[in-house]
Amino acid sequence: MVGVLIEMRAATMRRQTTGKYALGVLLLALFVMLLAAGTLAAGLRHYHYAGAGANVVATLCFGWLVGWVSGPLVTGDNAGLRMDYFKLLPVPARKLGYAMLGAAFADVSLAFSLVAFASLIALGAQSGVAAALVGAVAMLLDLILAVVTAQVAIAVFGPVISSRRGRDLTAMLLALVITLLSLASSLVPFVAARLTDGHSPVLSGVVRILPSGWGAVAVDAASRSDWGLTAACLAGLAALILILVLSWPRLLARRLTMSPGGARRRTSARHRALTPAAILPATPLGAVTGRELRLYARSVLRSMMLMISFLVAVAVGLIGVFSGKTVGLPFSGLLFTLIAAACFTNCYGDDGTALWLTLVVPGAARVDVRGRVLAWFLVVGPAGLLLTVVLTAISGQTWAWPWVLAAEPAMVIGCPGLLAAIGAWSVNGPAPDGGPSPARVLKTHAALIVVPAVVLFPAAALLIPGAIGHSLLLRWLAVPVAIAWAVFLGRRSTRAAVRRLEARGPEIFSAVRAAAP
């Protein structure tokens, strides 16, 4: 049975690695190989502080184990062998369970992990043959632990991640982790220094006490001929694996008899609590604005884009502060508004075929555009203005006031109409897998340059000469000019978006429908 499962898994992987995905898979493989080589290199390196090597390798092994567990959770349990395929097979859960566990070892990514965990051998080899042998045993145990833990995680969390709420949560977490990781990369040298200089017993204690660190601790103990600790660590790893393997058929049986939807249909109190309808007027414009405000609060895509805009903008400002520079702080609010603008340049494409509701209601195109404009203004505007004013005041960069007071209100006023117009002219439906299409991602990136260029060029035309010529008058003149231009631009682009939707509504709808997954 293991053979059949491996064959099925290989066929699925072959399908997934053809065509345009092949290049993506190749790039990913190259990236993971680099990470594995980096981990191995960390094991080969000599450190001044005695236990530093074990600290570093333990930390990196933790990273690899987290990768093994989170990989399937992020991609869903349909990568490779999906458990639901086997629900109806007349095979006992125990037999199926061990067959699936066996098939899980036929995984190409094991090769990368083998290279990475070989850092344990490298670490041991620095102290002699015995420690290297302990490293080899620890490497094998870590590999088995990685595969088994990943399978157990799928069985435990599978039903949750397959449900819509679970996918929403995973998407949010993934976006959050990627954003924070990319921003925290500037902290890596700091953490690495703490791990290798021996001055942080708490940090090294934590990475060693976790099961992912036991292999490194065993090698470290072997290098000091502390065979008792070595044996305890290796036995601990083996026992952990045994416990997971023994619990596996039971978990699988539970998983196979569960509905993938999780059947936990809970009505959310949030849907009752958030009723802007009570505040908004009972008019068509109020109705569209209410719908939009609710969707900003509830749609995962929208709240994710807002969250990323906010986190990136604030973190960029704060990272500067950590290095003692507050010069970027006044512009965090502007950066938030800019990213939030670029993210929402695909309003009609992102809302999908729900556009039919607007098209079948007579005269609804005009209020639909105006409601979208108003809602973006209400959601992003106050937050952007508040961030700008507070952070500029805190930073003490008084020279920045005319710059931010010209640019931020102009963005908040000028962008919403422009976004609706861009969204009505350029409609990017989702990719076949339901995610954003490459064209949509490209549009967002282009908008990061084009939108501020269009909205802010009159302000820049006064601010830059004002700064060069030390003219306070020119710089402050930029404020009313920028706002006047933004009002003009906002009104014209809103009207253009309305005309576009009225004239080409069915074509916009056809474009969205053709792309709908």
Add this chain to the structure above:
Amino acid sequence: MDGDDTAALEFDGLFKRFGDHVAVDHIDLIVPAGSFFGLVGPNGAGKTSSLSMAVGLLRPDGGTVRIFGHDVWADPVTAKSLIGVLPDGLALPDRLTGREILRFLGLLRGLPRDVVEQRAGELLTVLELDGAQTTPVADYSTGMKKKITLATALLHSPRLLLLDEPFEAVDPVSAATIRTILQRFVAAGGSVIFSSHVMALVERLCDHLAVLAAGKVVASGSLDEVRGAQSLEDAFVGIVGARTDGAEGLSWLAS
């Protein structure tokens, strides 16, 4: 122009092409006012394309569509104010609850808030969706989504309902409720046109029907004119010229 003798819906030389494929091939069709009209045909016959052109979701390449005499594409505001639409397989703003969608649509159509609230409450109760008042539509079953879409079509009290596969994925109890609602609507002077694959349902509900095949109307008229002395299912198979063997091969099955 809106008198009783005016057709509820009229296709005149309606034509639509997607690339080389002609989806709707110069259709002429009249749906009499006050009729319960069935639109049947095999998959890909052009039913959804025709209905989409009738409601303003798909621009025709030729011909006209009139609703109670008003051209849908030349006078869309008047024409669209007369219809209620249930499309097949299209999204709703699914993070909203059913009641929120109805409230949004009612206000968008300019109805007063108290009227919207009262009608939304009644529709949710009749369609047995009142138990899911706080559930976002994303968590609805397929049948529930169908029912809330039907509620959006009925909310503003239209004169003509255009329904694309309204009974698909709907449980028998809900289907009976929907049938009763539609029959009451027609009895009160409304007109319904709906597409379906279920011949028994069309035979039971409709007084008129049209059979579409390969983008053309191959038969239309009253129910009795189209089916003659046989069942509608037999008449349909005969009209569209389908093969109904399924008898060749599979000798190993249940042997």
